[in-house]
Amino acid sequence: MNAARRARATFLLVALIGGMLRPAFAELRTVPEELSRIPLDSTQNQVLQDLQDGDPEAARALLLSEQKKIAADKQDANLVYLQAFVEQERGNYRGAVSYLQRVKNLLERQGALKDRAQVLLLKRMGDCYYELRDISAAATQYRAALSLCDNLDALAPVRACVLESLMGCAIKQGDYAAAESYGKTLVDLTRQRAQSGELSDQASYFWAQLELAQVYKRLGKLTEGLALRDSIKAMLDRALSVRAQLHAAGALPSFEALNEAFLRGYLAENQPATLAEYLWLTCEFRMRSLPLISWEPDQQPPKAAILCVHGLGLENRAFNFFGREMARRGFVIYAVDVRGFGAWLAAPGQEDAHFDHCVSDLRIVLGLINERNPGVPVFLLGESMGGALVLKATAEINNGLSGVISSVPSPERYGQRRMTWAVAKHFLRNPKEPFDIGKMVTEQATSHEAVKEMWRADPKAKMDLSPDELMAFSSFMRKAAESCKNIKTTPVLIVQGLKDRLVKPQGTYEMFDSVSVDDKTLLIIGTAEHLIFETPQQSPVLLDGVTTWVLHHIPEAPAREASTGPAH
Numbered sequence: 001m002n003a004a005r006r007a008r009a010t011f012l013l014v015a016l017i018g019g020m021l022r023p024a025f026a027e028l029r030t031v032p033e034e035l036s037r038i039p040l041d042s043t044q045n046q047v048l049q050d051l052q053d054g055d056p057e058a059a060r061a062l063l064l065s066e067q068k069k070i071a072a073d074k075q076d077a078n079l080v081y082l083q084a085f086v087e088q089e090r091g092n093y094r095g096a097v098s099y100l101q102r103v104k105n106l107l108e109r110q111g112a113l114k115d116r117a118q119v120l121l122l123k124r125m126g127d128c129y130y131e132l133r134d135i136s137a138a139a140t141q142y143r144a145a146l147s148l149c150d151n152l153d154a155l156a157p158v159r160a161c162v163l164e165s166l167m168g169c170a171i172k173q174g175d176y177a178a179a180e181s182y183g184k185t186l187v188d189l190t191r192q193r194a195q196s197g198e199l200s201d202q203a204s205y206f207w208a209q210l211e212l213a214q215v216y217k218r219l220g221k222l223t224e225g226l227a228l229r230d231s232i233k234a235m236l237d238r239a240l241s242v243r244a245q246l247h248a249a250g251a252l253p254s255f256e257a258l259n260e261a262f263l264r265g266y267l268a269e270n271q272p273a274t275l276a277e278y279l280w281l282t283c284e285f286r287m288r289s290l291p292l293i294s295w296e297p298d299q300q301p302p303k304a305a306i307l308c309v310h311g312l313g314l315e316n317r318a319f320n321f322f323g324r325e326m327a328r329r330g331f332v333i334y335a336v337d338v339r340g341f342g343a344w345l346a347a348p349g350q351e352d353a354h355f356d357h358c359v360s361d362l363r364i365v366l367g368l369i370n371e372r373n374p375g376v377p378v379f380l381l382g383e384s385m386g387g388a389l390v391l392k393a394t395a396e397i398n399n400g401l402s403g404v405i406s407s408v409p410s411p412e413r414y415g416q417r418r419m420t421w422a423v424a425k426h427f428l429r430n431p432k433e434p435f436d437i438g439k440m441v442t443e444q445a446t447s448h449e450a451v452k453e454m455w456r457a458d459p460k461a462k463m464d465l466s467p468d469e470l471m472a473f474s475s476f477m478r479k480a481a482e483s484c485k486n487i488k489t490t491p492v493l494i495v496q497g498l499k500d501r502l503v504k505p506q507g508t509y510e511m512f513d514s515v516s517v518d519d520k521t522l523l524i525i526g527t528a529e530h531l532i533f534e535t536p537q538q539s540p541v542l543l544d545g546v547t548t549w550v551l552h553h554i555p556e557a558p559a560r561e562a563s564t565g566p567a568h
Helices: 003-018 025-030 032-036 042-052 056-068 077-089 093-109 115-131 135-149 157-172 176-194 199-219 222-248 255-270 275-284 316-328 342-346 355-372 385-397 416-429 438-445 449-457 467-486 505-514 540-552 557-562
Strands: 292-295 305-309 332-336 378-383 403-407 492-497 520-525
Touching: 032 255, 032 275, 042 056, 042 077, 042 275, 056 077, 077 093, 077 115, 077 275, 093 115, 115 135, 115 157, 115 275, 135 157, 157 176, 157 199, 176 199, 199 222, 222 292, 222 355, 255 275, 292 316, 305 316, 305 355, 305 385, 316 332, 316 342, 316 540, 332 355, 355 378, 355 385, 355 467, 378 385, 385 403, 385 467, 385 492, 403 540, 416 438, 416 467, 438 449, 467 505, 492 505, 492 540, 505 520, 520 540
Parallel strands: 305 332, 305 378, 378 403, 403 492, 492 520
Antiparallel strands: 292 332
């Protein structure tokens, strides 16, 4: 492997481990040479500028004005394609489909509709329908695209994208037999592509297996699922080990550098010839990430392992600051993406929150952590939604854990009436179509503008949730509160900030009272807001308190050797 390919492989691995990337328009200025290869007229230059400035309305108005000057039978397909992109950027997905169909018709009349271009047009129409949660219409477009893929190279990347999208539609429709068929084909295709040695292909293979494993689980095909799980765990373990080595060597590049490097590589591979194609590719660009990441201490073995579970809308990297600090204190810290959040957002059919499966997922991850750290005591830690989840998991597991730390887990929230009204309004329109709750949540979660901006800019954060998801979330939080009485043996530490403007402290105190185990501790931090563990402002009092509590609950060596950890 030459130096350039090694460098690209390192970038790919870190991106796979570190996060999913989707560039914003403000970041398009970082790749001027790719744009410089595309001839742009004054209209296209202005459209690009408007999009970079976050003003798609101005871009739309300009394009409409230009199209009025052109006779219907002389429309420019590139200009219409650009209009389609602007409409989807505005959230007008039906309008985008209409323009994409016009592009297809124009190219057909001109005899310029090549197979690959048609596949991309059909897939993009399917993507727009998928955003509207019109799954039947999306599947129709994807199936048409897949049939045309037979005219392309057998290992063409777009074939894998279409297969994964069809698999996602089948999952959404509850047709797991069809999802299995698409998934098996996808796994075979990505396995062949993974033989290239490129880690981007290996990442696709990892996720194809992970998605198929979820389907096998739904179908009750335990033997097939176990066979896939061994391969998935092996790949995950290798990735975590390499990440730890790169971190120890100080070789982890910045997120911004990764963004630019991968965007350049992706555009170079696809070679867009027009601004419209460039923008669609940039929008569609995704980097696969791992649903589990870690921060390793210098000392081995670590004093203890702590598995962290994030809050609603956040993702595993929200524990970056806490993870670094605790790793310095001799602990190995893991952070997982809850199903439907973070890394799962890049997997069609898996982007909806599934709270009923969360405890099962944690069991599997805890099993992996025990395998990687034999004899090391394991603790669970969660914040907000994650805080409720770890309490529910502890109530169901109730052995094999050395302790559980739960921050602000109460379902009792300020501003609940406003959220209920928003959910009801959107439910009447479409209970499955996501809407943006970001502003409501971030305004209550923190008063620090830098933290709000970091949250809003996080490409793995999930700020769009459907009414169905939000109702399921509310039900889950209340069930988790009720489960506290079933925690009878595992030590519990509950944390609450007195300046929390999202969760009512009284609800947290009531959950603490209902925990059955005698070994329970309540830590109240007067200056803390809702985000306590998932914030750059790590409180020394919190870190010292958690460190002391964990060390106090580490079993003696003989007990540690006898522990087998939670069941898989």
